[in-house]
Amino acid sequence: MTIAYLNNEFLPLEDARVSPMDRGFLFGDGIYEVIPSYGGRLVGAHLHLNRLERGLREVQMDIPWTRDDLLDIFKELLTRNGNGNLGIYLQITRGVTPKRGHAFPEVVRPTFFAYAFDIPAPPDGNIDSATLWTVSTGEDLRWQRCHIKSTSLLGNVLHMMEGVNAGASEILLFDEDDFLTEAAACNVFIVEGSVIRTPALDHQKLAGVTRDMTITTLRQYSDFKVRVEPVSRADVLKADEVWLSSSTKEIAPVIAIDGRVVGGGVAGPVWAAAQTLLAQHRFDTFE
Ligand SMILES: Cc1ncc(COP(=O)(O)O)c(C=O)c1O
Known part of the structure; x- marks a missing residue:
């Protein structure tokens, strides 16, 4: 069973639910990352987080999670999913809005979704x-x-x-x-x-x-x-x-x-x- 993370909660992937009024669903208004890991160790984590932060700045989205918060969530996801060869997929969207409209809503509570998925064994150059x-x-x-x-x-x-x-x-x-x-x-x-x-x-x-x-x-x-x-x-x-x-x-x-x-x-x-x-x-x- 895959364990995912959605808005402060770890839960089975099949139980994760997002509103259809989420701007990620309505507009693709979000930023994502894919971070590989082997045996519980993330590869290039800070390079991925640098790019995530650059992307969030480009689309003018602030998030309440620090870099350490994000790393803690990723490590917990890896552990809960068995610490094998796993990719972490994460996406942060501009959250749920009461009314669909292109302009950013006045109050934004970003939606943070992440899950771990199997990836091939680390390539070795053979x-x-x-x-x-x-x-x-x-x-x-x-x-x-x-x-x-x-x-x-x-x-x-x-x-x-x-x-x-x-x-x-x-x-x-x-x-x-x-x-x-x-x-x-x-x-x-x-x-x-x-x-x-x-x-x-x-x-x-x-x-x-x-x-x-x-x-x-x-x-x-x-x-x-x-x-x-x-x-x-x-x-x-x-x-x-x-x-x-x-x-x-x-x-x-x-x-x-x-x-x-x-x-x-x-x-x-x-x-x-x-x-x-x-x-x-x-x-x-x-x-
Ligand atoms: C369009 C595009 N270019 C390049 C890459 C490679 O990026 P990275 O090496 O960070 O996975 C990706 C990865 O998904 C991509 O979607």
């Missing part, structure tokens, strides 16, 4: 056991505030379905000038020889915690060159390796783009080196 990803490509048609981790994810949902309908498991998105932004639910890296490239952050990309951890780890512990710079569609299509990054996957090798094989259809050696390093340092460098 080529033989890597989970391999296929992707399609498409034009990024989302809004201009993709840097906010908002619960308004319909744009991402529709892009993900474009990928799924094309027989892929993710989709790489390109802007109107055919430069890479990100994927529907991941950031993206490419490898050319010993150079690893990923686009710079702006309003069209989420500042992925895994992206950040990957760049920091590679710069600190490897001789690979990491360049944060524009990446064109042509760069992606001729890359030696293409990776997705996200909290529940860490670094994930892509083996086909629009049905064309990348990197010989296997996880590449640079991926193996990068994911091995991240596995070694995910706790000591980022906790």
